[in-house]
């Protein structure tokens with residue numbers, strides 16, 4: 001074939017490519033419109049029956065030279081890309097989505113403590129509030145170490161109903177008193193919308209625990225508050241489900257939401273859960289909300305907390321949560337995984353020395 005002939009044929013192909021692109025783009029715009037209608041009607045975007053009908057029809061009218069199989073796979077690619085386009089449109093409309101809100105959300109807590117800004121946050125404290133002495137001992141140590149936010153569970157949703165269930169409102173009061181004495185902010189889990197009003201006197205940040213990430217009535221209730229909420233990822237929740245749970249809170253008007261990865265259930269037995277480090281950059285990419293990592297619950301073992309905290313910060317986490325108890329061996333919950341005060345000090349020093357803690 002002479003070069004002239006080849007050039008002519010290629011010029012013809014360039015022209016057809018342009019026409020195809022125009023047609024594919026026109027199709028994509030109709031797909032977007034269908035996506036909006038489906039969103040309004042609440043029907044699923046993926047419609048395999050519709051796809052099958054279209055493919056059967058295309059094969060029927062196909063005159064070659066492409067085989068039926070090739071036509072099917074070419075159009076399946078177009079349908080898949082169309083579906084992506086519809087999902088992207090949907091993601092753009094979420095309040096939690098970065099697409100909608102390019103800047104990082106920075107939550108300003110009392111005392112000018114910030115979450116999601118330029119400085120990293122360390123949240124530490126006992127798994128459960130057990131007594132005044134235990135809580136005050138930890139609070140004093142945290143203040144000395146320069147920690148600003150103290151955690152402490154008062155309502156404990158435990159696997160067994162016979163395990164320690166927490167001190168309830170009394171526990172919150174103890175936490176508040178110890179924190180105030182040592183100039184700390186408090187964070188504690190609320191499990192029942194009926195407790196919220198009273199709990200607001202005691203907590204600066206309301207925590208929604210992993211087991212309640214799908215408790216939509218609770219999410220709606222904290223969505224009505226003017227108080228920061230720390231939302232934990234459910235034990236088996238996908239990142240999409242996690243962000244939709246956050247959307248429940250934001251859609252009710254509360255924009256002060258922080259996300260926390262706490263490990264997911266896998267087949268691995270050498271850790272309590274599997275720390276999903278990839279969740280951190282994905283959540284930061286998909287959402288503008290601050291992202292923290294709970295190194296204690298995700299690993300369940302003290303010996304790997306330092307590298308895991310460093311990994312979390314290197315991956316872009318805005319903060320770390322870790323459990324500290326004056327005498328972990330006697331703790332009423334999570335005895336094996338809490339750090340004692342000396343261990344916590346070493347942990348925090350090493351994390352700071354890494355240069356990753358801003």
Ligand SMILES: O=C(O)C(=O)C[C@]1(C(=O)O)C=C[C@@H](O)C=C1
Pocket residue numbers: 031034035045046047048050051078079082083
């Ligand atoms: O017809 C629809 O319902 C569409 O959403 C459009 C479309 C397509 O690209 O043709 C896209 C995704 C669905 O799985 C089926 C079809």
